Amino acid sequence: MFVSRAHVPESLRPDDYRQWPYSVPAVAEVVERGVEFTHPVTFLVGDNGSGKSTLVEAIAEGFKLDARGGRAARKAGNANPSKTALGEVLRLETTAKGARMLAGPRLKKKGFFLRAETAFSMTENLGGVPGYWEENTAEMSHGEGFLAVFRSMFRAPGFYVMDEPESALSFTACLQLVSLMHELGRSGAQVICATHSPILASTPGADIVEVGEHGLRRTKWDDLALVTHWRRYLDNPSAYLRHITDA
Protein backbone atom coordinates (compact mmCIF):
# COMPACT_ATOMS: atom_id res chain seq x y z
CA MET A 1 0.00 0.00 0.00
CA PHE A 2 1.18 3.50 -0.81
CA VAL A 3 -1.84 5.71 -0.22
CA SER A 4 -4.09 5.20 2.79
CA ARG A 5 -6.47 8.14 2.53
CA ALA A 6 -7.47 11.10 0.38
CA HIS A 7 -8.94 14.20 1.97
CA VAL A 8 -9.34 17.95 1.66
CA PRO A 9 -7.94 20.04 4.53
CA GLU A 10 -10.54 22.24 6.19
CA SER A 11 -8.84 25.43 5.04
CA LEU A 12 -9.23 24.35 1.41
CA ARG A 13 -12.89 23.40 1.57
CA PRO A 14 -15.31 25.55 -0.41
CA ASP A 15 -17.97 27.81 1.09
CA ASP A 16 -20.34 26.92 -1.65
CA TYR A 17 -20.92 23.32 -2.72
CA ARG A 18 -23.16 24.30 -5.61
CA GLN A 19 -20.19 24.75 -7.89
CA TRP A 20 -18.56 21.87 -9.78
CA PRO A 21 -16.85 19.65 -8.71
CA TYR A 22 -18.29 20.07 -5.20
CA SER A 23 -21.80 19.71 -6.60
CA VAL A 24 -21.03 16.05 -7.34
CA PRO A 25 -22.20 14.12 -4.22
CA ALA A 26 -19.19 11.76 -4.20
CA VAL A 27 -16.81 14.71 -4.38
CA ALA A 28 -18.67 16.54 -1.61
CA GLU A 29 -18.32 13.48 0.60
CA VAL A 30 -14.58 13.19 -0.03
CA VAL A 31 -14.22 16.90 0.76
CA GLU A 32 -16.20 16.61 3.99
CA ARG A 33 -15.06 13.25 5.26
CA GLY A 34 -12.25 11.95 3.08
CA VAL A 35 -11.98 8.42 1.72
CA GLU A 36 -9.83 5.62 3.11
CA PHE A 37 -7.95 3.01 1.14
CA THR A 38 -7.55 -0.14 3.14
CA HIS A 39 -7.00 -2.84 0.50
CA PRO A 40 -4.33 -3.25 -2.19
CA VAL A 41 -7.06 -3.10 -4.83
CA THR A 42 -9.95 -0.63 -4.57
CA PHE A 43 -12.71 -0.20 -7.13
CA LEU A 44 -14.84 2.90 -7.46
CA VAL A 45 -18.01 1.66 -9.08
CA GLY A 46 -20.81 3.89 -10.28
CA ASP A 47 -22.89 5.11 -13.14
CA ASN A 48 -21.80 7.60 -15.77
CA GLY A 49 -21.54 11.04 -14.24
CA SER A 50 -21.26 9.80 -10.65
CA GLY A 51 -17.82 11.39 -10.26
CA LYS A 52 -15.44 8.44 -10.70
CA SER A 53 -13.14 10.17 -13.19
CA THR A 54 -13.11 13.39 -11.18
CA LEU A 55 -11.95 11.39 -8.14
CA VAL A 56 -9.35 9.17 -9.80
CA GLU A 57 -7.83 12.05 -11.76
CA ALA A 58 -7.35 14.04 -8.57
CA ILE A 59 -5.90 10.99 -6.79
CA ALA A 60 -3.46 10.39 -9.66
CA GLU A 61 -2.44 14.05 -9.56
CA GLY A 62 -1.95 13.82 -5.81
CA PHE A 63 0.60 11.07 -6.37
CA LYS A 64 2.19 13.10 -9.20
CA LEU A 65 1.56 10.33 -11.65
CA ASP A 66 2.39 10.77 -15.25
CA ALA A 67 -0.82 11.09 -17.19
CA ARG A 68 1.13 10.31 -20.35
CA GLY A 69 -0.90 9.74 -23.40
CA GLY A 70 -2.14 13.29 -23.06
CA ARG A 71 -4.48 14.78 -20.56
CA ALA A 72 -7.59 15.95 -22.34
CA ALA A 73 -7.77 19.73 -22.28
CA ARG A 74 -9.70 20.86 -19.25
CA LYS A 75 -12.67 23.10 -19.55
CA ALA A 76 -12.15 26.80 -18.84
CA GLY A 77 -12.05 28.30 -15.36
CA ASN A 78 -9.13 26.32 -14.05
CA ALA A 79 -6.26 28.49 -12.78
CA ASN A 80 -3.61 25.80 -13.16
CA PRO A 81 -4.26 23.95 -16.40
CA SER A 82 -2.09 21.01 -15.36
CA LYS A 83 -4.29 20.36 -12.35
CA THR A 84 -7.95 19.59 -12.08
CA ALA A 85 -10.20 21.59 -9.75
CA LEU A 86 -10.32 18.77 -7.22
CA GLY A 87 -6.63 17.99 -7.72
CA GLU A 88 -5.84 21.52 -6.48
CA VAL A 89 -7.28 20.82 -3.04
CA LEU A 90 -7.11 17.05 -2.58
CA ARG A 91 -4.32 15.75 -0.34
CA LEU A 92 -3.14 12.16 -0.01
CA GLU A 93 -2.07 10.47 3.19
CA THR A 94 0.66 8.03 2.31
CA THR A 95 2.18 5.03 4.02
CA ALA A 96 5.90 5.17 4.83
CA LYS A 97 6.53 3.33 1.56
CA GLY A 98 4.33 5.78 -0.33
CA ALA A 99 6.07 8.78 1.21
CA ARG A 100 9.48 7.39 0.25
CA MET A 101 8.39 6.85 -3.31
CA LEU A 102 6.85 10.31 -3.60
CA ALA A 103 9.96 12.01 -2.23
CA GLY A 104 12.34 9.93 -4.34
CA PRO A 105 13.64 10.60 -7.83
CA ARG A 106 11.13 10.56 -10.65
CA LEU A 107 12.63 7.49 -12.28
CA LYS A 108 12.26 5.49 -9.09
CA LYS A 109 8.57 6.25 -9.05
CA LYS A 110 6.60 3.22 -10.00
CA GLY A 111 3.09 3.94 -10.90
CA PHE A 112 0.84 4.85 -13.70
CA PHE A 113 -2.38 6.59 -14.46
CA LEU A 114 -4.38 5.01 -17.22
CA ARG A 115 -7.17 7.15 -18.58
CA ALA A 116 -9.84 5.51 -20.64
CA GLU A 117 -9.92 8.35 -23.14
CA THR A 118 -6.22 8.37 -23.89
CA ALA A 119 -5.25 4.75 -23.41
CA PHE A 120 -5.93 3.88 -27.01
CA SER A 121 -3.63 6.53 -28.46
CA MET A 122 -1.00 5.41 -25.98
CA THR A 123 -1.14 1.87 -27.23
CA GLU A 124 -0.61 3.26 -30.73
CA ASN A 125 2.16 5.72 -29.95
CA LEU A 126 4.28 4.40 -27.14
CA GLY A 127 5.16 0.85 -28.28
CA GLY A 128 8.94 0.48 -28.37
CA VAL A 129 9.56 3.76 -26.47
CA PRO A 130 12.07 2.91 -23.68
CA GLY A 131 10.31 2.49 -20.36
CA TYR A 132 7.08 1.55 -22.03
CA TRP A 133 6.49 -1.74 -23.79
CA GLU A 134 8.30 -3.84 -26.35
CA GLU A 135 5.41 -5.01 -28.43
CA ASN A 136 4.28 -3.05 -31.43
CA THR A 137 0.80 -2.45 -30.14
CA ALA A 138 -0.19 -0.51 -33.24
CA GLU A 139 -0.35 -3.85 -35.01
CA MET A 140 -2.53 -5.45 -32.38
CA SER A 141 -6.25 -5.24 -32.00
CA HIS A 142 -7.55 -2.62 -29.60
CA GLY A 143 -8.12 -5.15 -26.83
CA GLU A 144 -4.87 -7.05 -27.41
CA GLY A 145 -2.95 -3.78 -27.31
CA PHE A 146 -4.55 -2.84 -24.01
CA LEU A 147 -3.65 -6.12 -22.41
CA ALA A 148 -0.05 -5.87 -23.66
CA VAL A 149 0.14 -2.40 -22.16
CA PHE A 150 -1.36 -3.50 -18.85
CA ARG A 151 0.99 -6.43 -18.58
CA SER A 152 4.17 -4.45 -19.11
CA MET A 153 3.23 -1.20 -17.38
CA PHE A 154 1.79 -2.75 -14.28
CA ARG A 155 4.62 -5.10 -13.53
CA ALA A 156 6.48 -3.48 -10.65
CA PRO A 157 4.90 -2.99 -7.23
CA GLY A 158 3.78 0.61 -7.64
CA PHE A 159 0.72 2.82 -7.31
CA TYR A 160 -1.67 2.37 -10.20
CA VAL A 161 -4.70 4.48 -10.93
CA MET A 162 -7.01 3.43 -13.73
CA ASP A 163 -10.11 4.92 -15.23
CA GLU A 164 -12.43 2.39 -16.87
CA PRO A 165 -9.68 0.15 -18.22
CA GLU A 166 -12.37 -2.26 -19.39
CA SER A 167 -13.46 0.03 -22.23
CA ALA A 168 -11.76 -1.92 -25.02
CA LEU A 169 -11.90 -5.34 -23.49
CA SER A 170 -14.02 -8.37 -24.26
CA PHE A 171 -15.40 -10.63 -21.57
CA THR A 172 -12.35 -12.90 -21.75
CA ALA A 173 -9.89 -10.00 -21.82
CA CYS A 174 -11.64 -8.52 -18.76
CA LEU A 175 -11.07 -11.79 -16.95
CA GLN A 176 -7.39 -11.57 -17.83
CA LEU A 177 -7.31 -8.08 -16.41
CA VAL A 178 -8.94 -9.39 -13.22
CA SER A 179 -6.13 -11.91 -12.92
CA LEU A 180 -3.56 -9.14 -13.47
CA MET A 181 -5.17 -6.85 -10.87
CA HIS A 182 -5.30 -9.67 -8.38
CA GLU A 183 -1.65 -10.49 -8.99
CA LEU A 184 -0.72 -6.82 -8.63
CA GLY A 185 -2.52 -6.57 -5.32
CA ARG A 186 -0.68 -9.61 -4.01
CA SER A 187 2.71 -8.41 -5.21
CA GLY A 188 2.71 -5.27 -3.07
CA ALA A 189 1.23 -2.87 -5.63
CA GLN A 190 -1.80 -0.69 -4.99
CA VAL A 191 -4.55 -0.23 -7.51
CA ILE A 192 -7.35 2.33 -7.44
CA CYS A 193 -9.66 1.74 -10.36
CA ALA A 194 -12.84 3.39 -11.58
CA THR A 195 -15.03 0.93 -13.40
CA HIS A 196 -18.52 -0.03 -14.41
CA SER A 197 -17.51 -3.54 -15.26
CA PRO A 198 -19.10 -6.14 -12.97
CA ILE A 199 -16.26 -8.45 -14.02
CA LEU A 200 -13.44 -6.16 -12.88
CA ALA A 201 -15.30 -5.34 -9.68
CA SER A 202 -15.35 -9.06 -8.85
CA THR A 203 -11.56 -9.20 -8.43
CA PRO A 204 -11.02 -11.39 -5.35
CA GLY A 205 -10.02 -9.54 -2.22
CA ALA A 206 -10.78 -6.08 -3.63
CA ASP A 207 -12.50 -3.31 -1.74
CA ILE A 208 -15.53 -1.84 -3.47
CA VAL A 209 -16.74 1.72 -3.05
CA GLU A 210 -20.04 2.47 -4.74
CA VAL A 211 -20.21 6.02 -6.05
CA GLY A 212 -23.52 7.71 -6.68
CA GLU A 213 -26.17 10.18 -5.60
CA HIS A 214 -25.66 8.99 -2.02
CA GLY A 215 -21.97 9.92 -2.15
CA LEU A 216 -19.68 7.00 -1.34
CA ARG A 217 -20.66 3.66 0.12
CA ARG A 218 -18.47 0.63 0.86
CA THR A 219 -20.28 -2.40 -0.35
CA LYS A 220 -20.01 -6.02 -1.39
CA TRP A 221 -20.01 -7.07 -5.02
CA ASP A 222 -23.33 -8.84 -4.61
CA ASP A 223 -24.98 -5.68 -3.34
CA LEU A 224 -23.83 -3.38 -6.16
CA ALA A 225 -26.67 -1.81 -8.16
CA LEU A 226 -24.60 -2.55 -11.26
CA VAL A 227 -24.53 -6.27 -10.51
CA THR A 228 -28.26 -6.37 -9.78
CA HIS A 229 -28.98 -4.66 -13.10
CA TRP A 230 -26.77 -7.02 -15.09
CA ARG A 231 -28.29 -10.05 -13.40
CA ARG A 232 -31.81 -8.90 -14.13
CA TYR A 233 -30.97 -7.85 -17.64
CA LEU A 234 -29.26 -11.09 -18.66
CA ASP A 235 -32.08 -13.01 -17.09
CA ASN A 236 -34.77 -11.17 -18.96
CA PRO A 237 -33.73 -8.35 -21.35
CA SER A 238 -37.31 -7.52 -22.28
CA ALA A 239 -38.01 -6.35 -18.72
CA TYR A 240 -35.67 -3.44 -19.50
CA LEU A 241 -36.24 -3.13 -23.21
CA ARG A 242 -39.97 -2.61 -22.99
CA HIS A 243 -39.32 0.64 -21.16
CA ILE A 244 -37.06 2.02 -23.87
CA THR A 245 -38.52 0.75 -27.11
CA ASP A 246 -41.99 0.72 -28.57
CA ALA A 247 -41.76 -3.02 -29.19
Ligand SMILES: Nc1ncnc2c1ncn2[C@@H]1O[C@H](COP(=O)(O)OP(=O)(O)O)[C@@H](O)[C@H]1O
Ligand atom coordinates in the same frame (compact mmCIF):
# COMPACT_ATOMS: atom_id res chain seq x y z
N1 LIG B 1 -14.31 19.95 -16.22
C1 LIG B 1 -15.59 19.85 -15.84
N2 LIG B 1 -16.34 20.96 -15.63
C2 LIG B 1 -17.62 20.87 -15.23
N3 LIG B 1 -18.27 19.70 -15.01
C3 LIG B 1 -17.60 18.57 -15.22
C4 LIG B 1 -16.21 18.58 -15.64
N4 LIG B 1 -15.80 17.29 -15.74
C5 LIG B 1 -16.86 16.53 -15.40
N5 LIG B 1 -17.95 17.28 -15.08
C6 LIG B 1 -19.25 16.79 -14.58
O1 LIG B 1 -19.04 16.18 -13.31
C7 LIG B 1 -19.84 15.01 -13.17
C8 LIG B 1 -18.97 13.81 -12.85
O2 LIG B 1 -18.18 13.53 -13.98
P1 LIG B 1 -17.15 12.33 -14.04
O3 LIG B 1 -16.25 12.38 -12.87
O4 LIG B 1 -16.52 12.36 -15.39
O5 LIG B 1 -18.12 11.06 -13.89
P2 LIG B 1 -17.86 9.51 -14.22
O6 LIG B 1 -16.40 9.34 -14.48
O7 LIG B 1 -18.32 8.78 -13.00
O8 LIG B 1 -18.69 9.18 -15.42
C9 LIG B 1 -20.62 14.88 -14.46
O9 LIG B 1 -21.90 15.43 -14.26
C10 LIG B 1 -19.83 15.70 -15.46
O10 LIG B 1 -20.63 16.23 -16.47
Ligand SMILES: [Mg+2]
Ligand atom coordinates in the same frame (compact mmCIF):
# COMPACT_ATOMS: atom_id res chain seq x y z
MG1 LIG C 1 -15.43 8.58 -16.14
